[in-house]
Amino acid sequence: xxxxxxxxxxxxxxxxxxxxxxxxxxxxxxxxxxxxxxxxxxxxxxxxxxxxxxxxxxxxxxxxxxxxxxxxxxxxxxxxxxxxxxxxxxxxxxxxxxxxxxxxxxxxxxxxxxxxxxxxxxxxxxxxxxxxxxxxxxxxxxxxxxxxxxxxxxxxxxxxxxxxxxxxxxxxxxxxxxxxxxxxxxxxxxxxxxxxxxxxxxxxxxxxxxxxxxxxxxxxxxxxx
Numbered sequence: 001x002x003x004x005x006x007x008x009x010x011x012x013x014x015x016x017x018x019x020x021x022x023x024x025x026x027x028x029x030x031x032x033x034x035x036x037x038x039x040x041x042x043x044x045x046x047x048x049x050x051x052x053x054x055x056x057x058x059x060x061x062x063x064x065x066x067x068x069x070x071x072x073x074x075x076x077x078x079x080x081x082x083x084x085x086x087x088x089x090x091x092x093x094x095x096x097x098x099x100x101x102x103x104x105x106x107x108x109x110x111x112x113x114x115x116x117x118x119x120x121x122x123x124x125x126x127x128x129x130x131x132x133x134x135x136x137x138x139x140x141x142x143x144x145x146x147x148x149x150x151x152x153x154x155x156x157x158x159x160x161x162x163x164x165x166x167x168x169x170x171x172x173x174x175x176x177x178x179x180x181x182x183x184x185x186x187x188x189x190x191x192x193x194x195x196x197x198x199x200x201x202x203x204x205x206x207x208x209x210x211x212x213x214x215x216x217x218x219x220x221x222x223x224x225x
Contacts, residue, residue: 025111028111056144059143062136062140066122113198117194
C-alpha cells in the first residue's frame with residue numbers, strides 16, 4: 001500500500017508568499033543599491049556587486065539565524081537574476097531613474113516593506129516566538145541597507161536617527177500579531193504589514209520625521225583634545 005503524504009496547504013502558501021516577497025524586495029533593494037553605487041561613480045561591476053549585496057544580505061542573515069541553510073539567496077538562481085537585472089536597469093537608465101523625484105527612496109521603502117514582512121513570516125514558520133519574529137523581520141529589512149552603506153563608506157541610514165528600523169518593526173509586528181494572536185490568513189496579514197511599513201517610511205520621508213538625537217555640542221574630553 002502506497003503511503004499518502006499530506007501536505008499542509010497553508011505551509012505551501014506561506015512558502016510561496018515568502019518567495020514572492022523576497023523577490024520583490026530583492027528587485028527594489030537592488031535598484032536602490034545600484035543607484036547609490038552609481039552616485040558614488042562605481043563601474044558596472046561595482047554597481048552589480050552593491051546591487052546584489054544590498055538586495056540579499058538581509059535575507060541571508062535571516063536564513064543563517066534560523067538555520068535555513070543554504071540561504072535561499074544562494075540556493076535559488078532567481079535571486080541573483082533579479083538583483084543583476086535591477087542593477088543593469090539602473091546602470092543603463094540611471095539618468096531617467098534619477099529624474100523621477102524620490103523614486104529611489106520610495107523603492108527602498110518598498111524593499112524594506114517586502115523584506116520585513118517576509119522575514120517575520122519565515123521566522124514564524126520556523127517556530128520562533130512573535131517577539132523574536134518581529135526582531136528577525138526588522139533585521140531582514142535593514143540588513144541589506146546596512147551592507148550597502150558600509151560598502152559605500154557611509155553611516156548606515158538605520159543609525160542616522162531616521163525612521164527606518166522603526167518602520168520595519170511596525171510592519172513585522174502587524175504580521176506577528178495578525179498570524180499568531182489574531183489567527184488571520186497569511187496573505188492579508190502580509191499585505192497589511194507591508195502597507196504599514198511602507199506607509200510609516202513614506203510619511204517619515206515626506207514630513208522629515210526623525211528619532212531624537214543626543215546634544216551635538218558636547219565638549220570633547222581633555223585627554224582627546
